[in-house]
Amino acid sequence: SPLVFATLLPMLFRYKPWADKYDQLLGTMIFVGLGFEFVATRSARSVPDRISRWIEKIREKTPAFLRERSPLVVVVLAAIGFALFFSFFMLRWHWKMKTSVFDLAINNNLLYAGLEGVFNHSPITSPTDPSKYLGTHAKFGLYLFLPIYALYPKAETIIVIQSTLLGLSAIPLWAFAKKRIGAWPAVLVSLCFLSYYPMHSANFHEVKLVPIATFFVIATVWAVDAKRWILTGLAFAAACAMREDMPIGMAVIALALVLSGHRPRAGMIMLVIAVAWFWFLRFYLMPKASAWWFPKMYQDLWALPDKGFSSVVKTLLTNPFFVIHHLLTKAKVLYVLHLLVPLMFLPMRRFYLWAAFIPGVLLTVMTTDYQPTITFSFQYVMHWTPYLFLAVPLCLASIAKTPDFGRSRMIGALAAMCFATVVLTFNYGAFPMRNGTFRGGFAKINFDFTQKERDRLAALRELISMIPPDAKLSATEKVGAQVSSRKIIYSMRKGYQDAPYILASRRELKLEKTMPFFKRAVKENIFGVVARRADFVLLKKGHDTSGNAKLAKEWRL
Helix, strand or coil, rough: CCCHHHHHHHHHCHHHHHHHCCHHHHHHHHHHHHHHHHHHHHHHHCCHHHHHHHHHHHHHHCCHHHHHHHHHHHHHHHHHHHHHHHHHHHHHHHCCCCCCCCHHHHHHHHHHCCCCCCCCCCCCCCCCHHHHHHHHHCCHHHHHHHHHHHHHHCCHHHHHHHHHHHCCCHHHHHHHHHHHHHHHHHHHHHHHCCCCHHHHHHHHHHHHHHHHHHHHHHHHHHHCCCHHHHHHHHHHHHHHCCCCCCCHHHHHHHHHHHHHHCCHHHHHHHHHHHHHHEEEEEEEEHHHHHHHHHHHHHHCCCCCCCHHHHHHHHHHHHHHHHHHHHCCCHHHHHHHHHHHHHHCHHHCHHHHHHHHHHHHHHHHHHCCCHHHCCCCCHHHHHHCCCHHHHHHHHHHHHHHCCCCCCCCCCCHHHHHHHHHHHHHHHHHHCCCCCCCEEEEEECCCCCCHHHHHHHHHHCCCCHHHHCCCCEEEEEEEHHHHHEEECEEEEEEEHCCCCEEEEEEEEHHCCCCCCHHHHHHHHCCCCCEEEEEEEEEEEEEEECCCCCHHHHHHHHHC
């Protein structure tokens, strides 16, 4: 009976009609997926005895080591394949000059400065006082990668680190799921994780600490479950250190361990540490560094005249219907569907698994004035992804224990999740490598690398070679990501500051905050043209200004 759904395949696997029509395809997949689950369950209940005996005979003839190791081998190979695929195409995306000062250059610059003993200082975001960056983000976990980064201190290194860790996350997820649903069903869960198109999009949106933290979140849960206490401590500490908001998710995991009675002592220790670390960062260390702009994302929930998180908490406690009104918007409902339809809502099917929603709800859905947090193609989906996928095998195990063909019901639910994942990844994921249908952030990704783009990159690198490696530099948005391996780099949207060099692209001067600074530097002859290549120019303070007039005329300054 599942073959009945073959009649829908030509419709579901035609990507052009579904391009950008997320609400239509997601709505369709809800009904198609649930229908497929029903017939797959019926089919699993009706396997003929001769086929069952044939499967068992094959299993008996398979060598023991192959039976035991082949599921892990499949997951490891898939994880490595994911890492290679995304590293390759993300590097290409970077070389196409699609990455930005915000945020790849920020994180690369933080690591480069860390090699010289300067931590959590960002001249890009706070040019007059780089130490104020700590008031925006506390990224202590980033410096765990310094030994690797020191081998090749370039932006390319952290691009590969992010893609690799996301791929490797499938391995502890498989180990965690295996104990609950068996080795091969756990393989399918891991493959669905690697095929999860919101994660593909998050990986392509710059380099962020929330996606990187995913590996450590999942590894913590596997390690505490397996009583690998040293690994538990290391993974837990790394997850909490990645960014100031990661202790929220870790506290939820710890609380679940306590309330479920599964490793309660470890859970209590983790809970105390996560809560204390979050409080220390958010309410003591970061406010001392500078004012924090992120509470403005929740400003529609402020109980004026109070502002900030305390005001949001007051609104939550005193006016819950007002909060619900702000949560149940079309954009937010569609955002949650992006996250849950590929999983066929498995984390929703047991009320105790709703704890997996808490980090995502608090850090994305409750925001009211910041579009990226409720857009599936940004890194914020990773406040959901690890917790949702950890909930999937728990739900499947619970389904398998139900009376009346529980195992068959589990097979049907898992089959539906796989079916939905394949359809949605085909249409919106990275693996088909179609230009213009896959998103990373607000951008539509192109996977090719044209000769024109190669020549443009070569032209930029020629100019970069003229800049002393230790020189201060101000750069425009896309150019800055290419030259951020230096102790001091500024974003031209905030001016050239005390930098003796400016590296700019004509294409990036449309930003209204960038043009005034660049125009002043050229027209007032503060900087002189050193060299021009393609649409790029290198300027130096105090250099001969004889080429400025021509540049101003051709670039219409």
